[in-house]
Amino acid sequence: GESVGLHLPTLSVQEGDNSIINCAYSNSASDYFIWYKQESGKGPQFIIDIRSNMDKRQGQRVTVLLNKTVKHLSLQIAATQPGDSAVYFCAENSYRDNYGQNFVFGPGTRLSVLP
């Protein structure tokens, strides 16, 4: 998808460094969260998910942290690579509100990896 938003928050990191992308979610009833990566011309790609009974989950080179007290989610990418350059979205889902029918997406953060 062309999320080439001209006004998206942007995070620039050096290749090989770690990246941390933050997301503040709005619904205190949200209990399931997903991080998606969207490259230009493509649909969102699943990275990692976490449910509210956890505060940390690790994948391959990625870690998601959930702080329900302050309604904050973060995605950590280890040893950032040029292929990680994309727009990253957090998405929240609430079973209480509508049986979890849909995800609500944040505005996105553009990650730019510098050589």
Added chain:
Amino acid sequence: ETGVTQSPTHLIKTRGQQVTLRCSSQSGHNTVSWYQQALGQGPQFIFQYYREEENGRGNFPPRFSGLQFPNYSSELNVNALELDDSALYLCASSRVTARDTQYFGPGTRLTVL
């Protein structure tokens, strides 16, 4: 690749026309959700289909309608197109319900002139 396919890739229409977009879900998935993504924004939920019935709807007018077929593929129809309908339309499929992970297709880019 997720296994979710969408057609067409791009489409240009004029205001007032009607459009149909198509989505084939990933094998084993019986729930399809449609999202609209305007330029520079996150996807917004339009509606979801489960077992051929609408199972939830976002804040979109009735001129946005859909169908799901017995093979779980789906269509999104938009009548009386408006300029603001120009966007990327994304289809996502999941097992059983949206409480399971949603996997997205590549999207259809609709331009309304």
